[in-house]
Amino acid sequence: xxxxxxxxxxxxxxxxxxxxxxxxxxxxxxxxxxxxxxxxxxxxxxxxxxxxxxxxxxxxxxxxxxxxxxxxxxxxxxxxxxxxxxxxxxxxxxxxxxxxxxx
Numbered sequence: 001x002x003x004x005x006x007x008x009x010x011x012x013x014x015x016x017x018x019x020x021x022x023x024x025x026x027x028x029x030x031x032x033x034x035x036x037x038x039x040x041x042x043x044x045x046x047x048x049x050x051x052x053x054x055x056x057x058x059x060x061x062x063x064x065x066x067x068x069x070x071x072x073x074x075x076x077x078x079x080x081x082x083x084x085x086x087x088x089x090x091x092x093x094x095x096x097x098x099x100x101x102x103x
Contacts, residue, residue: 001097002030002083011077013102015059022049022095028085029058034078035070042066042083043074049095057103076102 016029027049030042043063047056060074082100086093 002081004081005079007077007079010079010102013060013076015057015062015103016082017099017101017103018047018056018058018097019053019099020047020049020056020095020097021051021053023092024049024051025086025091025093025095026088027093027095028087030083030085031063031074031079032081032083033075034080035075036080037069038067040066041070043070044085053098 028046045058045063
């Protein structure tokens with residue numbers, strides 16, 4: 001799942017808060033911004049799910065870039081899209097997101 005984000009929503013914020021539940025697998029939040037020029041460029045941070053609703057804080061400073069061509073630290077004021085990704089292994093994806101907000 002990926003969604004566009006009006007850049008002004010993230011300006012001055014320090015991270016993203018999710019309220020999620022899932023099937024116990026690890027999922028990833030991918031952010032694309034003005035420094036992610038190629039399709040395989042993104043900033044990524046993983047999070048684990050449980051079968052009960054939980055709040056997860058993902059600080060921008062903890063996101064890892066996918067390419068050496070990108071800025072090391074994400075510039076949150078230029079965020080274009082946010083995606084939730086099942087990535088890295090073969091498994092059945094089952095995740096529900098009740099809220100996603102900047103903090």
